Amino acid sequence: MNVIKGFLYLLGFLLLGDVVVTLLGLPISAGVIGMLLLTGWLLVRGRMHDDIAAISQPLITLLAMLIMPGVVGVFFVLGDYSQYWLAALLALVLGTLLSVLTTLWLMSRMMPRQPKQDQADE
Amino acid sequence: MSDFLASYTALIDHLTATPIAAIAITLLAFFLGNAIFQKMGRPTWCPGILIAALIVVLILILLRIDYVQYQEGARWIILLLGPATVALGVPLFQQIHHIRALWKPILFTLPLAAIMAALYAILLAWLAGAPPELLASFAPKSVTAPIAIGITEQLGGSIPILMGGLLVTGVMATLWVNLLGRWLKIEDHRILGFALGINGHAIGTVRAFEISPTAGAFASLGMGLTGVFTALFLPLVWILMGM
Structure with a gap:
């Protein structure tokens, strides 16, 4: 019973998200707005x-x-897009390599050192 | 023989007239795929969802069910993604104390990292001559699937291509964080977890929980925030680019 009641709450926030998205004309999915509304609530x-x-x-x-x-x-x-294999390879493999490198570099610069853990400096 | 084939086709048509058969196939493949995934020792290079999808493909081919017919019925399962996305607000709320404690480094790094994850993919695919539809399918490649599907729908991309891109990205992010983390001598589990969640969504987060609970918590946090932030900024990028 609790599960169904909880589900009703989720549907409520989803519908509320849809109302917000529709009224404000936001280019964002109703689920994401519903999630933010739930977190805020x-x-x-x-x-x-x-x-x-x-x-x-x-x-x-x-x-x-x-x-x-x-x-x-x-x-x-897959067959319909086979001519774009290079674009897929570059975006997914090289693109992910670059974004992982960017994240690790940014984070290791900005994150405060963890207490009581010895770490080598870069 | 052709009589048998005709009555068989009629039977399949009858069974796929309601979504029940498609839902049953999806559930069966999900549990079978999960069992095989566990038997294989939970390999990161082959996520359980990929095994399950291959089982569905196999069933469709063997039973001669049309993919469009299956998709029609499976819509009922995909419909649950809406409330499931809303449910992600629960772990987001549970991790709010991490955000409060580290709001400064998060504010300075996460938006930039999430933007770069999308921009590298868009730029590289564009340079290789990909059409706008493909760019829209790859742009949210580091975002957790329920949110990414919403984004790609907004941008006018192809959901199947997005799903393939998500799988490859998750596996690659796990591999690169492993290699680059060692190369850069990063041992802080918070950073490794964050990098896995931001770049590798759910697949990276699963890997982070194998490193340590701290890495897992930061991966979930990175995944959630990347999803929310990307859902807010990518549609604006698309409007600015006039696509």
């Missing part, structure tokens, strides 16, 4: 909501399954 509230926690944990565990039908599509459209 929990912050105002100051503590976790048990019914929402009860549905969120299993739903997040199942995310991989909810996404999987989309992955199936790759194998059926």
Whole structure:
């Protein structure tokens, strides 16, 4: 019962997100706005909501399954895009290398040193 | 023989008239894929979701079910992504104390890191001659899938291509953080976790939890914030570029 009640809350925040997106004409998905509204509401509230926690944990565990039908599509459209293999390779392999390098460099400069842990300086 | 084939096709048409068959195939493949993934020792180079997707492809080919028919039924599963995305607000709220404690380094590094993750991909793909549809599919490649799907829909990209890009990016991010982290002699688990979450979304976060719980917590935080921030800034970039 709690799970269903929690689900109703999630649907409520999703619909609220949709209302905000539609009224303001935002180029953002309703789910993301709904997520931010939920986080904001929990912050105002100051503590976790048990019914929402009860549905969120299993739903997040199942995310991989909810996404999987989309992955199936790759194998059926790959042929249509085969001429762009170089663009895909560059963006995904080299692009990820560069962005990982950027993140590590930025973070190691900005992050305060961890207490009681010896580390070599760069 | 052709009689049998005709009645078989009619039967498949009948069964796929409702979403039940597609949902059953998806659930079956998910649990089978997960079991195989565990048997293989949870390899990072081959995420369980990829195994499950391949099982669906195999079932569709063996049973001669049209991909479009399957996708029609699977829409009911994908529909749950909306409430599941909202549910991500729960871990975000639970980690808010990390954000409060380290808001300064986060504010200075995360937006820039998230922007660069998208821009490198857009720029490199554009240089290699990719059309706008492909750029829109690769731009959110470091964002966790439920949010990335929303972004790509907004930008007019292809969801299947995005999903392929997400898988490759997750695996590559795990590999590069491993190699570059060692090369740069970075031993701070907070930094390694952050880098895994920002660049490698859920696949990187799973790897971070294998390093340590601290790395895992920072990876989830990096993944969540990257998703939110990218969802806010990429549509603006698209408007500015006039696409």
